[in-house]
Amino acid sequence: MNLYALMLVAIVIPIIAAFFEAMSSAAGISERHHSHHDTFMVEASFSRAIIIAMFFMAIVGIILSWLCTVRVFNANSTVVISFFVAFIAVMFVMWAGMRRYRVSVYGDFMDITPFVGSNIHVVYKDIERMEWFGLRSGSGYRNLRIYENGRPVGMLWGVLDIEQILMRVDRFDVLGHASNS
DSSP, X not given: OOHHHHHHHHHHHHHHHHXXXXXXXXXXXXXXXXXXXXXXXXXXXXXXXXXXXXXXXHHHHHHHHHHHHTTSSSSOHHHHHXXXXXXXXXHHHHHHHHHHOEEEEOSSEEEEEOSSSSOEEEEGGGOOEEEEESOOOTTSOOEEEEEETTEEEEEEOTTSOHHHHHHHHOOGGGBOOOOOO
């Protein structure tokens, strides 16, 4: 692929993400309360930080590949911009998945929309156990795996307000209390 085409791709990907972020109907709201359910999603500030990182990497990549083109650095400019485009593409996929992830809690059940795949329907009375998993996130919580019939059926990621979700689920009897971190 041409150097200039890669530079264009490097800047277009974050522009697309910024456009969709600006057009989002839930701008700035990570928790939406409705009369019959609450929906929790990744905070808009975190989503926007990923977009800013994509723009930053695009600018750095374009500048570095230009400096390689004018022989300030002894490297292939196409290889340099290719690295940055690959990084930006991975960040875009991560951003798209995070924007998709949400948990809607109702009176007797919850629906989890994972990063990839179809919705997961979890009935509160069918939950066998819930276990803390992974490292603590910036919210102070770890991820929470939900088990039904001895197998994991869903995951509540620590980037959400897990405390509020657990209050709605109200199944503290199946919550693992051990902490490994």
